[in-house]
Amino acid sequence: MKKSADDFDFFDPEVIESPHEFYQVLRQQAPVYQLPGTNIFMLSRYEDVRRAAKDTATFSNDFMHVLKGPDPSPEAAEIYASGYEPVDTLLTMDPPRHKVYRSLINKVFSAKRVEKMRPYMEQIVDELIDAFIDRGECEFVHDFATPLPVYVIADQLGVPREDLRRIKAWSDAFASRLGGMASAVEEVENARLIVEYQHYMAKVVEDRRANPRDDMISDLVNIEIEDGRKMNMQEAISMIEQLLVAGNETTTSALSGGLLSLIQLSDQMHTLRDDPAMIDNAVEEILRLESPSAGLWRVVTRDTQINGISIPKDSLLMLRYASANRDERVFDDPEQMDVCRKNADDHIAFGYGTHFCPGAFLGRKEMQVAYTKLLQRLTNIRLAEGKNDLTHWPNVVLRGLKELHITFDPVDVTAA
């Protein structure tokens, strides 16, 4: 029997794990779908998502209360009280105020700065591969896809490498809070880590104000924003938090999910080995299919309609990027990976409009460098037998593989 949208529960862990049939049904039958028993409306079609992302007056990013999740337990609340009160910046702001922070991030994140980073990224990628290549196997998420973006952003932020494990733990805690599915014990642990992050960053910010260096934090905290003033501590902490969370989990997930698809579809892997010039296009196709930021929230500011469906003021709108990127109206045979797809870069995995990802250039570059080196140095890459369940983190906003155990043969460079 043909399924309908109500046959799926969006919050069901099984649907979160394998959501694509649900998305297909939504796109066909209920492109503006109110999740039963909630005030959440989900947009699943490409054009609807783009139009809503452009209309910042009706669909606001002022969703801090959603980011914070449900009210914390008394134990978690007490921990949060010992940190810095969160304030809105960038992602959780609308125009015109959004521009104050966005111009700052654009200055700090200039294409020139990112362009200069390629040799340094290649060096990090080589070091990571060096650490496991002789074993002939690795857990790719842990050994490669996680440290690469963390190293890059930590170095750019000017945080010493010995603190990298902590950075990863903090960014996981933010992602877990954002995902809204943490257990009571995890919620308290998340609060502890988030407050630890705040105090750590406050020290770094103070230090960079006093002793600026050539790194992003120094620029961020010393550039004047409006009225000739610099960001205050809460604003600085919020901005740096966004760079950590937005950049780490997403790039990790794109890297791992992409490699899994290439392993499963060996013809696609062969195409890239035969013609490495296709890697840049493959990265776009991987971003389209993986859409690690699977969806983002908007708050509805006035009674409105989309495609004839009424949406009341104060509802939540979910822009489902992961579904929009498989919309058959835009992409032929959309569930299929095709690294040569002509319009792969029409995807909106980095969002669209005002909040379009400022890290897109950086994320893409990391992926391009990573796949180029991996294919140069490893061959016969396959799934390690008996070790993979290929499940994803339970998270309604971010999607990423938990683990990816692979085996491979090192490429014999002397044979070339």
Ligand code: HEM
């Ligand atoms: C594959 C990697 C990445 C993906 C898929 C991704 C995805 C996204 C998406 C979908 C948005 C739009 C959010 C919205 O619609 O409200 C966004 C915004 C953002 N991203 Fe990324 N991102 C990635 C990498 C990065 C990196 C490397 C950084 C920085 C280090 C970064 C920093 C940000 C920030 C700060 C915003 C908020 C921008 C604003 O509100 O104006 N992202 N990202």
